[in-house]
Amino acid sequence: MAQTVVIAGAGHGGVQTAASLRHNGFDGRIVMIGDEAGLPYQRPPLSKAYLQGKMPLETLWLRPESFYLDNRIELMPQARVAAIDPAAKNVTLGTGEQLAYDHLVLAVGARNRLLPLPGADLDGVLYIRTLAETDALKPRLAQARNIVVIGAGFIGLEFAAVAAAQGKSVTVLEMTERVMSRVVSPGMSQHFSSWHEKGGTQFRFAARAAAVIGENGRAVAVETADGARIQADMVIVSIGVVPNIEIAKAAGLATGDGIVVNEQLLTSDSNISAIGDCAQFPSVHGRRLMRLESVQNANDQGKAVADRITGKSAAPYAAVPWFWSDQGDQKLQIVGIADGHDTVVVRGDAASGAFSIFCYGGGTLLAIESVNKPGDHMFGRRSMGEGKLLSAAQAGDPAFDLKKFLQG
Ligand SMILES: Cc1cc2nc3c(=O)[nH]c(=O)nc-3n(C[C@H](O)[C@H](O)[C@H](O)COP(=O)(O)OP(=O)(O)OC[C@H]3O[C@@H](n4cnc5c(N)ncnc54)[C@H](O)[C@@H]3O)c2cc1C
Known part of the structure; x- marks a missing residue:
């Protein structure tokens, strides 16, 4: 088992990796380097409850400060990984300080795509x-x-x-x-x-x-x-965003629309993993190399990497993708990837404001998009996770019992 795990990036994926390593009994050193100030925080509320002023700052933190102390997670805020030396197995920080690792996890996320237009730098x-x-x-x-x-x-x-x-x-x-x-x-x-x-x-x-x-x-x-x-x-x-691939690319790791990883989330260097918004991985759901920008993906990939490092499981990453977006009183929840669908079935009444769209491609259920229908969404996460896929005829029958389908 690796003795020192260095995590670059202290966002959703980085924090989950550190937490799962300790949860799995990892006893070595964990250093998490993040270039933002303060404690790691949840990003989704920034365009929702926090923006509305309905969520105080303290409730935005992913974990309280005591969590990092109690779990011996050496959090280095306002510090940047400037370079990686895969041969020497160390990273150089923006200050010039060097840190050795046995395993490095790149959880560096993505950054805003900047407006490439005249006037983009104006105030406002x-x-x-x-x-x-x-x-x-x-x-x-x-x-x-x-x-x-x-x-x-x-x-x-x-x-x-x-x-x-x-x-x-x-x-x-x-x-x-x-x-x-x-x-x-x-x-x-x-x-x-x-x-x-x-x-x-x-x-x-x-x-x-x-x-x-x-x-x-x-x-x-x-x-x-x-x-x-x-x-x-x-x-x-x-x-949109641009994945932060530069330090990986400069270190000679394979990159594309993200830092390229295999089904175990390992980069082209077997001592370095990449997860979350920055990682381009082979998806069993999208059936292609993809990069996903979601909390689920960052968290589940963080857990998968921690499982591999601690020897708990080396199963290929196969979590069913899911996502949500709150727009006013409309809660959109998506499970699966609708890309490439050719048929849709609406379940429920869109006019009532609570309904789901089941998306099929070649007769196979690819995704379920739900609005104010958390039951349908949770059904989708379970059924797709278990590989029990509802047919279009079943989805379109309002009397078809989803609960019984899961039990069956
Ligand atoms: C406003 C907003 C709303 C969102 N809403 C939703 C939602 O409703 N549902 C959902 O599922 N997802 C949502 N997302 C997406 C979700 O937040 C991201 O997918 C998730 O944060 C990805 O986690 P990550 O760990 O990969 O990256 P991040 O959380 O972005 O963390 C990466 C961190 O690494 C830092 N970093 C970068 N380079 C370096 C370096 N060289 N050294 C050190 N640190 C570095 C970055 O500054 C950042 O702090 C939202 C995102 C935004 C911005």
Whole structure:
């Protein structure tokens, strides 16, 4: 068993790895190096309850400070892994300090994709990924009147829901024809855009932002490629993320759209693992190399790596992916990967605000998207985890008993 495990990145995946190592009885040294300040925190509330002011800072911490002390996890905040030397098995920090490892876990996440447009550096152009960014944004949101959100992905829409509920004028620009187009079925996109529109949010689809227009250094409008100008004293950029692969690449590890790992989450160096947002792994569910940005993925991959290091299990990583997004009173929960689906079955009544869309590809259930239907979601997690896949006919029959199906 490795004697010193160094974890680069103190986010969801890093903290889970450290916790699982100790849970599995690992008695060696654990050093966790994170470049953000303070205790490691939960990211999802940054665009939800924390942004709304409904969640105090103390409840954002992933674990209390005592957890790290009690479990002998040497947390190094505001420290950056600047380089890895796989041959010497050590990392160099930004300060020049070197740390030796027996096993290194890269849990370095992803960073905001920056707006590549004129005016992107104007005051009022903001992002939501870190606690520091959300803390900077919150008081400005209170002052803002006209907001343009660039990108109709989960985070942009969650932000739009919060801002519209505060009475702000919100316009969302989206390059594609529908919201969350990368991850949900067209029917689910339709449900969510209608819901946002009812709350006052305006959408411009197939719209490309071309520039942010400023006056005296402050953003005042966003100009689209077709020449329209939309007033904006706040511009939220939510156009996706870029995985942090640079230190891995410089160390000669295989990289692509992430740090490439095998089914055991090992990089091309057998003493280095990569997990979470930064890792590109062979998925048994998506049936291809993929990178997932979700708490489930970061946590489950952290657990899998800890299991392997401690000899508990070396099973290939096969956890069923799941995700959630809270937009106002609409709780979207997704299990599986809908990508490549060709048929959908709606279970429940979309107009009632509580329903699920079952997505099939070649007759096989690929994903279940649920809105305010936690029972369907939990059913999906269990049934897909056990490989018991509901047929389209069964899903479409409102009288079909899901509980009995699981027992059977
Ligand atoms: C606003 C927001 C809302 C979200 N909502 C949801 C949601 O509702 N549901 C869901 O499932 N997921 C959600 N996500 C995604 C989820 O938070 C991420 O998938 C998850 O945080 C990934 O965990 P991670 O450990 O891989 O990366 P992170 O949690 O990002 O942690 C990586 C850490 O490593 C640090 N780091 C980077 N490079 C270095 C280095 N060289 N040295 C040291 N430290 C380094 C980073 O600064 C960061 O602190 C949301 C994300 C955001 C930003």
